[in-house]
Amino acid sequence: MRTLAVVGGGAIGQGVAWQAAEAGWSVTLFDPAAGSGASWVAGGMLAPLSEGWPGEDRVLEFGAAALARWPEFAARLHAATGVDVMVADQTLTVALDAADAADLRTIADWVGEHGHELELLDRAGVRALEPALARTVRAGLLAAAEPAVDNRRLLRGLHAAGAAAGVRVRPETVADLAALDFDQIVLAAGAASARLLPELPVRPVKGEILRLRHRPGATPVPRRVIRARVHGRPVYLVPRGDGLVVGATQYEAGFDTTVTVGGVRDLIADAETILPGIAEYELSEANSGSRPGTPDNLPLIGRYSDRIVVATGHGRNGMLTTPLTVEAVLGELAGTPLPDARSAAPQRFATPPASLASSTGGIR
């Protein structure tokens, strides 16, 4: 039985560990606190179509390929563990002013040209779907096929599925990949991946989120994911069983994960602009994580050396990408790279490849 070390216990690492164990690998997952990083803080939006923008063809294709894999992935996880991770079926992006409304048309047109249907809504159309939204909302864009997942249920499910499949978890920090005595290694340490392979172009992008709990008598929780831009800041409200996740700030702040007064202030203000009733919700949690950002907003998935496969740099889309990334990593481990993941090949930043290769054994 071939041995595999997975370094990093977020959704990606746990997903890889589970599927590799099911595929016959002897898997050990290393993380001092599995499931406590960016995956724990995530909102769980799966919205590659709503986030489409002219020119970002590769990001759209990659995201759509990931989204297409979610139903089967969720069904397999449910079959293995009984955990149902879906928390919403659709995504509604709303516009507060004429410029935002024009952007929604741009997105609908461009994403439509790429074969994905999005529906433009007027004021009345938005109100019919989500009556609790602010009266200042003037238009909407409905993605009928963009759901959302509960990130914490996902982590719980992946952990249970991995344990049932034989994954061993070692609560340790890995300081040196070379010291791991395994046949193969998957590096899925998120924003911390560059500590182990410094030439990986991945950096922490701080994000703060709030969790709000519905209280009796308060405005009902929207049924769909609600996205908007307020004062130029993106804000989203992702339903949970008992409330909402409100995200997310974005800062280049190193590995700082302090929740700031200003971040909370802005999230509350922006969310309230979209859904005025939330003042009566409970503020049950304010949290922060480090997203693993890359220069082109596509992840880094693929073989790094004979013994190392990387799976990091998922930025704001780690939840969305999990099924595709897991499949791509399993493909690399089996020697059959996945065509859909080609645009995420880590080699794309290696210019010239030799210079990186020389320092550490190489991005091939």
Next chain:
Amino acid sequence: MRTLAVVGGGAIGQGVAWQAAEAGWSVTLFDPAAGSGASWVAGGMLAPLSEGWPGEDRVLEFGAAALARWPEFAARLHAATGVDVMVADQTLTVALDAADAADLRTIADWVGEHGHELELLDRAGVRALEPALARTVRAGLLAAAEPAVDNRRLLRGLHAAGAAAGVRVRPETVADLAALDFDQIVLAAGAASARLLPELPVRPVKGEILRLRHRPGATPVPRRVIRARVHGRPVYLVPRGDGLVVGATQYEAGFDTTVTVGGVRDLIADAETILPGIAEYELSEANSGSRPGTPDNLPLIGRYSDRIVVATGHGRNGMLTTPLTVEAVLGELAGTPLPDARSAAPQRFATPPASLASSTGGIR
């Protein structure tokens, strides 16, 4: 040795237990979670003079009598435990508009007539003392003798002092005072006191607070307690070693202690109006407690029956009142009521006394 049960483990209850044990009582303190209630959430302002207002003579006298006891109380606690509870020496109330500035003059005049000195400051005077305050601050009122205490250090100190003096803590909820087999009982259960003696006119007044932690590079923490009114809402910033407590909302909400989105929003907005730099602070905690309110904003301290002394209803001033309340309760236990606490006698609401007395054995 006579036995004493103290019901309630907030600052008042723990203070009474400590001092009674030192006075020779065999003391048992009952609380399922001592030190976790309103005392844990408190800001720690000791500001009876700054809060003075024409007509509220008894409240001012009572508060001033309490404040006068703090230096010796703090010194005794320090001697017993090494815990130093003081976190600021002075209180500065600031005005943002002409009406607020006029109110400060009213307070200064009226409190001055009662023999307590407060100093009116103009814009430059405020800036000289606390340069980080907003430029919109136009006047100030300095209470040079109003300090603040760290409520959590106080609880820690009182617990240690009580333990050293022989106080036994039983982590139990008391359902019936009559069932307590002790010579004397002190009821100091805060807002919950009316559950045990329903005729006590004490009700929960919900209050939310934030704790902010200073971060490198952010505006320095003010040296004084800063108080203000913003959009008609009172707000205060109480220094702590590493940051600030920002308080406090006020709602009549029963025993609900949910932290609401709207409460946090208002506290941040009001605090930022006074001290603009706090956006860069960490939001380290949002919390809520139930103050024990009374109809006239004076507490209920005194003998209730041959076996029961009450000490509750301290409202927003539990920290301030602790030394005076402890002394008053010890006086009742010794049969020598304290003149300074006469205005807090629980009998003042018993009209006619007989009707209340008949239901439960009486307020004498």
